[in-house]
Amino acid sequence: MLCGYMRSGTHWNFEIISMLLNGIVETIPHRKESLHLEQASQDKLDHFPSPRVLSSHLLFENLPREILDRKTKIVYLIRDPRDALSSWYTCIKKINLSYNEQWNITLPDWLELSTSGKLEWGSWFENIASWERALQEHPDHPILLVFYEELMQEPLKEITRIKDFLGLPRDEHFCKRVVEKTKFEKMKNDKEKYTERFAGNAVHYHKAVIGNWRTMFTVALSEWFDDLYEEQMAESIFRKRDCRAFDMTKALVGNHFDSNMTYYLLAVENVLDRQEKDVYETGINHSDIDVIGKSVYNVERDYVEKQIILMSSGQVSLCKAN
Template identity: 35%
Template sequence: MEKLKELRNTTKQIPLPEFEGVRFPAVIPIRKKGVEKALQDVREIQSRESDIMICTYPKSGTHWVNEVTNMLIRNKTELDTVTKVSTMLEVIPDLSVLDALPSPRLLNTHCSFKYLPKKHIENRCKIIHIIRNPKDVCISFYYHAKSDPVLDFTGSWDDFFEMWMSDKCPYGSWYNYEKEMEQAEKDFPGMIFTCYFEEMKKDDTGEIQRLANFLEIPCTEKTIANIAETTSFNNMQQNKLDITKVVSGKGFIYRKGEIGDWKNHFTVAQNERFDVQYTERFKGSSYKSFFEQIKET
C-alpha cells in the first residue's frame, strides 16, 4: 500500500496512450513498455485450463461479479482481503507474479476480446462477462475518470459525454467492446457466461446460481443467499477493501451502484442523441432486446 501511495503521489498525468485507434489508461506497464508491448505481454500469458477470466467494459459491475465469483471458488461467504486490481492483467507491472497463484486463478481485464491471452481462448477457458445499461455505464465512468489520475480527465460531465459519443473514452467504444464479445459468444459456444447488471440487482440469488452452474460449482441455497447478502452494494461499499481509498484517502470504486442514475445527469438533448447512436450502433445485436426493455429505466 505504501508503494501504491508513493506511485500515486509521484506519477504525473499524461495524455492517454493510443493503439489501433483506442485510448488506454496510463497504467505502469503501458507507461514503461508502451501499449502494443503491454498488450502483447498479456496475450502471451501462459494460461491454465482452470483459469477463469472476468471480461467487462469499465463500470459494468466488475468488482461485484469478481467478488461473487471469488466466493464461489473459495466456497466462503466472507469478503476477501484480495482486491480485483491484483489480478487485473493490464495493470500488473510483472505478469510473472501470476505464476505463484493457486489454481483456479481468477483473472480480469477491461481489454477487448482480441487482446485476451491466446492460450485462454485456445484452451476454451471460462469467461465471465457482465453487461450494463450503457447510460449508467457512462455516468459511472465519468465519476471514476474524474478521480483516477491514470485516466487523465479533468473536464465536465458535458465533456465526458462528448468523449463517449466520439469513442474517445479509455478502452474505446462501449459498442465495439460489446459487439466483439457478442461475436465471441457465437464463435466459441459455451465458453462465455453473460450476465446483466440489472438482472443481478433484481434477482441476485438467481443470477449467482446461474453463475455457479456455469462454473460447475455445487452450492446450497443457503450459500447462495449468504453470497448475495455479503456482496450487496451497501456491504461492499462499507466493508470491502477499496485500494483507491487507501491510496488517496477518498475511494471512487463504490459510488452508487444504482439502476437509472443516468436520469440525474443526462439532458433531454443528450438522451435523444444517445438513443440515436445506440439504435444505429447496436442494430441487430442480440443484447439489444434486453436494453430496449430498460431504455427508460
C-alpha cells in the same frame, strides 16, 4: 475469467465469483486489480494460485490466445451503457484523472469522447460488438452473459446461474450468504482497507443503482445518446435494452441454459423486430413455462422451444441476425 466494459460491475462480481470458487463467504483480501490482466505483471499473477478470478476489460479478440485454446470459462458482464459511462465519468472525477493535461470536461463532452473509441479499452459499443462476434464465431467457448440489472434485481437467481455455469457444488444456503455478503454497503465497508483510494475516498464504489444516469443526463443528452445507440446497435442482437428474449430463455429452461441459447433467442427477436412485429406481452414465471401463452413476435412458442432443444443437442447452429 471475468470480463466486461468499464463500470459494468466487475468489482462486485469479482467478490461473488471468488467466494463461489473458494467455497468461503469472506471478503477477498486483495484488490481486483491484483488479478486484472491489463494491470498485473506475470509475476504478480503467478503469486495467486488457482482457483482465482482473472479479470479484464479487453475485447474478446485481444485476450491471451491461451484462454481461447483452453476454452477458459468466461463470465461476461453487460450493463446499460448510460449507467456504465456516467459511472466512469464520476470515477474519473474522483481521482482527478486528466485527459489533455487538464480536467474541465463536461458530461456531454465526456460521453462524446468515451463513445468515440479514443480512450483506453475503446468504446462500450466496440466492446459489446466484440463479444457478440465471440458468441457467433466461437459457439463452443463457454461464455455466460450476466446482465448487471438482472443481478441487482434477482441476486440469488443470478448467483445460482453463475455457480451452475462454473460447475460448483454450492447449495442455496451458501448462495444466500454470498448475496448478503456482497450487498453494496456491506461489500464497500468490507473492502475499505483493500480498495484504491484518492484524497481519502474509495475510487471504485459509487452508488450501485439502476438508472442513476437519469440524475445526470439532460433531456437533450438523453436524446443524443438514444440516437447514437440506435445507430451503433442497429445490427446487434443486444439492441433491445429490455432483453425480452433473454427473459424468455430463462422462463423456458430455468437456470440451466448457456449463452448460446440466449444468443439464439436474441437473434430471433432482433430479426422479427426489424419486421416491425408487435412486442409480445406476457408475465413470466422464471421457474416454469406455463405462463408464456402468446406467441413471441408471431413466432410460436412451440417453435422456439423446439429450436432450443435442437440447438442444445447440437442439431441447430447459431445464425447471425440479418
